[in-house]
Amino acid sequence: MDSNLEPVPITSQKHDPAWKHCQMFKNGERVQLKCVYCNKFFKGGGIHRIKEHLAGQKGNASTCLRVPPDVRLMMQQSLDGVVVKKRKKQKIAEEISNLNQVGNEIEVFGNDQIEVNNGMDLIELSNVIEPGPSLLVGREEGGISKSGERRKKGRSKGSAANINAIVTMNNRMALGSKRVNDHVHMAIGRFLYDIGAPLDAVNSVYFQPMVDAIASGGSEVEMPSYHDLRGQILKNTVEEVKTDVDKHMATWARTGCSVLVDQWNTLMGRTLLSFLVYSSEGVVFLKSVDASDFINSSDALYELLKQVVLEVGARHVLQVITNMEEQYIVAGRRLSDSFPTLYWAPCAAHCLDLILKDFAKIGWINTVIEQARSITRFVYNYSVVLNMVRKYTAGNDIVEPGLTRFATNFATLKRMVDLKHTLQAMVTSQEWMDCPYAKKPGGLEMLDLLSNQSFWSNCVLITDLTNPLLRLLRIVSGNKRPAMGYVYAGIYRAKEAIKKELVKRNDYMVYWNIIDHWWEQQNNLPLHAAGFFLNPKFFYSIEGDVHNEILSQMFDCIEKLVPDVSVQDKITKEINSYKNAAGDFGRKMAVRARDTLLPVEWWSTYGGSCPNLVRLAIRILSQTSSLIGYKQNHILVEQIYDTKNCLERQRLSDLIFAQYNLRLKQMVGKNEEQDTIDPISFDSVSALEDWVREKDMSSEDYENTDWMALDPPAANTRFLGHSYDEVEELSVGFEDHDIFNRMKDSEENNVEDNQ
Template identity: 30%
Template sequence: MSSAAKDIYNHGMALDPQNKKVQCNYCGEIVAGFNCLLHHLGGIRGKVGECQDTPPEVREFFKNSLSDVKLAANVNEIVDLYQLALPLKRDCPSSRTGNVVKRNKAENARSGGSKSTKCTFVDSITKNSLATISSNYYNRSTSERTVSSREGQISSLSLTKKCIGRFFYENGIDFDSAETYSFRKMMEVARIGIDIKRHIPSPRELKGVILDHELNEIQDYVKDIRRSWPSTGCSILLDGWIDEKGRNLINFIVDCPVGPVYLRSADVSALMVDNNALKLLLEGVIEEVGIQNVVQVISCTTSECMEAVGKQLMEKYRSLFWTVSATHCVALMLEKVGMLELVRQTIDKAKAITKFIYSRASILKLMRRHIGGYDLVKSSKIKAAMPFLTLESMLMEKKNLEDMFGSLEWQNSPWALKNDGKKVAHLVGDKSFWGEVTISVKAAIPLVRVLSLINEDGKPYMGFIYETMDQVKETISQELGMRKTQYIPFWNIIDEIWNTFLHSPLHAAGYFLNPSFHYTEDFYSDTEVVGGLLITIVRMVEDQAIQDLVSHQLNVYRGCHGGFKMGTEDDKQNHVPPAAWWSCFGGHCPDLQKIAIRILSQTCNGAESYGLRRDLAEKLLTNGRNLIEQQRLIDLAYVHYNLQLRHSKVRKKCKIEASEVDPMDDWIVDEAYAQEETEFQKWWPIIDRH
């Protein structure tokens, strides 16, 4: 069976035992078998019509599979153990400017058709586009195929109820919603069947037989993923937060190239003041996963108690590494950048403009007309990024804002005669203000782009984070004209967070073992890189004899001999994810290959990228219910979170920008304008919210 045929089972549901009738998961159309579904999703006309609801990345993947079978087969051979991509950091001395020039020359040569030498911070995603799609869609477990076959034998009635049940579990919806008018009306519109009442499961069925069936499937799914841990290793992600009751809660997630899984939730409120108790809890989680499988634990906080526990765990388990989520650390960098005097004053001035505009309906309407109906304020799922996304938006709309405050409509407005209006209009026309905005944007946006990069689809960027942070610093220095007085304050902030919380020997080892960097002219291996590599090897390999073998194999890797040389032909090291590259070309150095795959298969990010809802865990960790109800809630949380994580692999890339701006955000609302609330309420209904 071809590789594409193997993956097609992810996107359709068999309606009969012979797979002669298959229903598309996206548009619901029924086609004659999975081969037809392949053409249907890939948009290849002839056998069947094109699916209009297929996500673009899915359509592109199957289109490529159909048009180039040979390429798809080659990719299929090397994706068993992987999923990867990203870029780094060091002290970044100014003497490395020559490397920047070389990198720019390489980019110019590439645009002219010459051979590329390196994946850069800007194009690291597009370099691995094919591998990105394949890694998301080739990792399909045997149990899913079995489920597809089994579902074909279930009656239409039971299958329909099962699918509706999955909808409730994944989205954490109250079971009583199945009896609401709006839900039943939705089912009628969907035209599931003539006798609609027979197809809707009752709350009792949702709590009982359907939940039990779904729990069994999820348990099988998790077992399949666990089988990959000994080969690729895994990372334990701590997803922690403080709820409205002031409790410290944590979800434990295990991440690996095949996919993330949810283990359990815990209330650690009483443990935050007792390091030993918290250490025992984490030891239990590590033992449950298997210390031989765990490469690292990624914390969601930089708190002192977590840091202390991390050090204790690393002392007890020599092969274990402890680090902090890259998203959390970069967000801390942005927060500290926002505290610098120049940036803080710039943000305050920008807020004065946005608050003035958004608090007055007529001015808001005028602004949207001048900037094409869009919002000037840009929200983000990561709070620390919002000020700089908004400053960037304002800088892009500078000309339109100047035109707005220079228009006759503004001059004829009563607001133009008031002090607040005059101040804002003067600020928009102030060149020094825009100069400050430009500096703030040039210094912070490279960090915001890192957040976008590492949160796109939860990929394991261990081989790239070291170089990424390095390139961020280089970008900032170039954007600020290589003037030390301007870029050094921002560099100091990045170095402080990197050295104190984010950096791990794994990051340096990942950089060294990433062939897309190692086999380039500007590969830079300093004492920090070599030291990190040696520390990682010594911690991961206790046997001295194997350490000696690894040392010898490192020389083979450095010299690009044997299979490594084959792996650099036709620029393969830049087109294949690093762990997959080692799986394919590192077989003649098996000991080093094993270490490289385990390192390069890990994520550098925490659980934030999965965006798990927290209300169900908060409910689960509330005492007072009987044992039967508590067990049902435990099962429900297990199904709910693992369905979310399971489906996160095939969703569209996650953007850090939020789709809507919070109307109560302090970029929009100011208590100083409370006296104008009446007028605001009067005009607000006529505003075009789109």
Template identity: 25%
Template sequence: MIGGHVVELEIFELLIFLCRKIVRKKDRFWIHAEELSGKFKCKYCSKVYSGGVARLKSHLSQVSGRDIETCDKVPPNVQTEAFIAICGDPSKRAKSTGSTNVNESGESIAVSGSRSFGGTNQMTMHEVYKKKNKEEVDQSLAKFFIMNNISFNVVQSESFIDLIKDVANYGSGYKVPSYSTLRTKLIPNEKKEAETYVGKVKSSWYLSGCTIMSDGWTDLKGKAFTNVIAYSPGAGDMLLGKYPRMYKTRCAAHGLQLLLKDIYKNAEWVRIVIDEARLIENHMYKHTVLLALMREATQKELKHPCITRFASNFLVLQSLVDVENELRLFVASAEWRESNLNKNRQAKKVTELVQNNEFWNRAKEVLQALEPIVRVLRLVDGEGSTSGYLYDAMERAKEAIKCRLGNNQNKFMRIWELFDERRNGNIIHPIHAAAALLNPAYMCRERFRESREMKDGIGFMFENLILPEEKEDFLKQVQLYRSRSTLIFNSTALMMLKTSHPRVWWDYCGDPLPVLRKYAVRILSQPCSSSSCERNWSAYEAAQTKKRNRLSSEMLDNLVYTRMNILAMKKWSTLESQDLEPINLEKLHELSEYIDDGKGGDGDDGEEIEETSLTNLDLLWLNQELEFADYNY
């Protein structure tokens, strides 16, 4: 019997062993690994580890700190299953074992008997579920945009991104404020913040003065609008006031756009090239398939012409020249030749142009001729105190045009005539000539020559700006400044010529000449264009959309006032630092692409438009309805 007991015991142990093997084999996670003797080989990363299914699950779950290296190639669905197998379903555990709070530092704290997972495990838990949840949230967002007729470009706006981040940081317990709370509390709070900002800006006016900008237009319904904006170096938006001894200047940016238009109309060699460039751009963006092929071939976007900004034609031409080699290869490719979209007359003309050396040579000549004018436009087309630089920039542009076209008198003289006509009639005001003289860095240059226009500018100041009791001191101090007296041009002042904006230089170094200092700071603090004003054309219309047309006039005014000053606040720090440093006319920012109709192939690629900080996204369509006209000043 003893032997029989031994046999029975061995059989029993064998059965237990076999049962364990069967159970182990049935675990569904073994399909993700190859079983070896006492080890396993992961099917995803092909690495071999010792242990059984528990270590396999740990390996696949990507939960660190479980005495095994995690798999970096495991599919998301397998990783999720392994994580749940180890940690349990978070939603079920929250109901059955208590709650988990999150402290201010973002670490999880277990409460009421629940198991606590450290910060690393908690992060992994979020990663497991956010993939599926994100798709649901994205669809809800899409539905929200559709049902409320919101422009898709809003997703690119900084304010929308900030909103999403704030809601996500708050958590799932966030409740949307009521209509009444939004209207009676939250909007007024934003207005108070804007008023605080406006008060800060106004306080700078005593020193710097300000420019009042106005811009008029008519909408599609025949309504006439006048946009009035007060600009100061501190910010530059929506401030009104009446000041004695005002003077009126024209928008230099608009004058330069008109100059480019004049050249297009009167210089045939320029017009032909621009028309050909627009033909190429139009054909490339006319069809989705062709556009996709072009993008793949060039790895770049072409710029688009804008009917209200003639400098956009320069950008179109420049973008073509930048990808000349890629376009040549593209129109010679099999994809281009075999496409049915390239069988018509326009396509054949485009092919001929792109393969024509003469076209590219003429295009580069036009760019050379127009670049000096566009360079000045880059100076003035935006925010910033530029009045002390406009005169010098225009003189440099004129000399550059002469240098580049001087060998061809017919081409040069016509552009020179058009340049002078617009310069004197629409761009340079006597105050700009005076500002050039009052720019100490410009006046102290070796090649500086005081022109008749500068003297006339000082005379304009004397007659129109200087108070009667200050006129005698003003003239004396102008002479001291012109003579570069050591009273003001000491070693500190000479060093600051290279490091400071002219208005900052006068504010810091001009104490020996108090009267001249006061007026120099004010003049040198002003802009040369109303570009920032034009970008805010539709502020009132933006507030008075169909969904808001029952708002009171007071609420409409509050919305416009608040919106525009919030936008200005966003630029406050940038403008402050920008207006502390001198402007290098050789290193100006590039022109942004002018937004017109946001076109893309067959209208389905229009999402390429990027938001600019002062552009009303809901009313971008307005630009394409405006004809580029010579406004009467």
């Protein structure tokens, strides 16, 4: 990318849906747009060209090959809407042209004295300016004026009057459109407020289609009744969802699958287990079980896990992923013994979160986090200060919600580092000096910290130490691609970055020991090493021979996942072709595709000469490694267990089945970037509470706060965050055998005291 390009925030005033899928940069006076999926730059054509690019529509832009299917469909629908609007404009222009051709002056428009019905909400322009006797007040050539006097032939003043008329009418139409939008928005708001629905319901992919369906029906639409929604509509939805689930199940024989066991506690104190099945096609919800009475029993958990594996089909399941509590470890290992062809695996995201938790306990890091929190707590409790910060940061927030509370600590430090210069510019500005909050203790402390070079140096170092772990957490929790082929490389990169930053062994071993302590359970899972081995992007970037531990764990997977010894022997022979890049593996196309195709696609395309290895590679590389990202939200599963009527319990069970799977369905191919949220909203409290909670506010301070005076956050802050494709940052090259050896022998140096 050109070093002269400066990122420009995309404000909330830009309403075109394509703005959410691009970044804006400025090079001098020229503005360029960049696709967030393929990173292609567009130096002209504006947002419409980006939309054509994403929609795959032939025109002035090339087609994006990496755009998710749901985004492509959305852009195609948006372009169709543009065509409809363009036709309407053409029709209006034709009618205005026809009106001019009549040759009459429209003097009433010339003086801007148009009688407009204030109650007008949405009126076709053609109906407003329909020519009639009252408007045909004169002719250009020898016409008779309203007063009865004959005008001279020649050029009239009607053209200028008509221009004024058109401008005025456009303004009136824009005003009418705004009134319509305000009316619709208020109606939606009142409905959501009345029923107490979560406000992020508008982020559902089903929200806009619902609105479109209602609008397309016009005044003839009849709203469904309470009984309709409980009856026929629910029946149809359940059948529709079951059809989708059946399609997923049909792929499990080829790609294999992972059983996910998600434990969560309800407000009423119940402990529920949700069982989901992951495959490269997506995630499906099977059922939920109230485990309150036996959650601490490894025997009961084993029996339940065994039952679910049999329901899914043991021949399809490669792994069962759970939390890391002791009872799950015991039940999981027993399950693995009972089913020799599957693994028990702890949640990788949970392991990474515990690593970040222990990093935050280290003395100097904890001090920096608390210093940064003192800044954000002051900013986010005073509307005047928050508005000023957003003004200087072009609408960006200085906190960034991570996937977990501990990830938020380090994601926010990185965000503050990215905004360092703008924050310093604010606290040294005359505007800040004149602000009464600058004299408050919190304001003075913020000035001291933002002007302290030692504080910023520590923030930068912490960011460099933890950013690879945050990147891996996003990869293993994401929905863009199966994570199994990237976990091993991600841990390698995390250790490599720490070693490069700290250099001295005594310094970096503190952090390596924390990683090894929590990653020990993952080291017992050969799937990660096998995923690394089978990912051509990483495998062919290794200089010299493959590390023995990686090859050994690959053989472990072959022996466990392929019970037929004759097939095992065939796979061993085929591995040599892969290692030597023989046949199609060595084609120039295959070499280029190592970096461009997903690993599964690469094997499907170029692995024809090694059918047995291809089948195994596809099954391993199609798996996830985490539970995070599939949490239920606003789905009232607990209602099932509070209902005493068996018929209603069945209905609620089907409702939960449909709700959960509809929620999971929209995650497939969805843009990884979180929907823009307000950091002070209740929806953000679990991740951001430590960063935005009030700090020693007086009664006078409360009186001076006004949420209605707040400016909204920016709609698009991607240029401040991580790059869209996290995997690209894993790069290539794995030469540090010290890291490989530590990944093998992590049990030797478990952490004792990290504080």
